[in-house]
Amino acid sequence: MLPPKNPEVTEKNPDDQITRMIILGPSANISQTELVRKLHMMELPLTIKSTCYGAVIGGDKDAVEKAVQDIRKVDEYNIFTKDRGFPPGDPRRCRAKRGGAREGFHQLEKEFELLDDVSKALKNPQKVKVKECKKISPDEFRKIAEECK
Amino acid sequence: MKIAIFPPNSLILADLVERKGHEPLVLQSEIRKKVTSSEIDSPPLNITEEDPIKGLKYAAIEVPSGVRGRMSIFGPLIEEADAAMIMEDAPFGFGCIGCARTNELCMFNIRKRNIPVLELKYPTSKEETIEMVNKINEFLDSLEEKNG
Helix, strand or coil, X not given: CCCCCCCCCCCCCXXXXXXXXXXXXXXXXXXXXXXXXXXXXXXXXXXXXXXXXXXXXXXXXXXXXXXXXXXXXXXXXXXXXXXXXXXXXXXXCCHHHHCCCCCCHHHHHHHHHHHHHXXXXXXCCCCCXXXXXXXXXXXXXXXXXXXXX | CEEEEXXXXXXXXXXXXXXXXXXXXXXXXXXXXXXXXCCCCCCCCCCCCHHHHHHCCCCCCCCCHHHHHHHHHHHHHHHHCCEEEEEECCHHHCHHHCCHHHHHHXXXXXXXXXXXXXXXXXXXXXXXXXXXXXXXXXXXXXXXXXXX
């Protein structure tokens, strides 16, 4: 016979466990080492992994969100964060286990090239006009199609 | 507000949306459900038999299975969105890591939903990047105004 379930011990919901990537922009005031040290100093129940672009943190949703919120304050315009599906150091994605660049690395590499300009734009916001896209009439579309023939 | 972004795993778009206090609907949160579930623990088994059925809602049976598989993840995100941002010609959305037909279908579904959409081109210079960031911020601010 199975022992009765302890009502105080609740199973962890996998949705409550999240992972975030913290990416330092090219002009960031802190280094990866400092970033990881600051994350450790927060004393939150997190798994922290130092990476070439910054750090990966994983743990309870509340703790991760608090860490992200606090670490952004260190260098608001140069620290970027992104959600990640796999937990930190997951052998299915970790480069140490499987070799080669991790999936998603090439995208990060490409977007990293823009981060310096993104942080400059965030520091000096300017007013711009956003053009609203509108549907065109079938006649107008026919005219364009004929012109392109 | 829930904002769908395209490409759905873009760092820049997701980060800017969060900075303005909105919720980006990102691909990673859906992938997390698939890779942390105890039933599926090793690649390439990151698709269940339910997924192609979900994908059929967006793409017909004749469409390549890869499109349907991708749409089973992207489709519900698009349906959940209150607004959307599309960044066209993103270099990482093509080739072996992307699917051009799925990209087209996603953009079509976003436009069809009649929600506020911001359409951008992937920037190639400093000026274009700055303009893109300002446009995104302006768009997100306008959403706040509409919602009070």
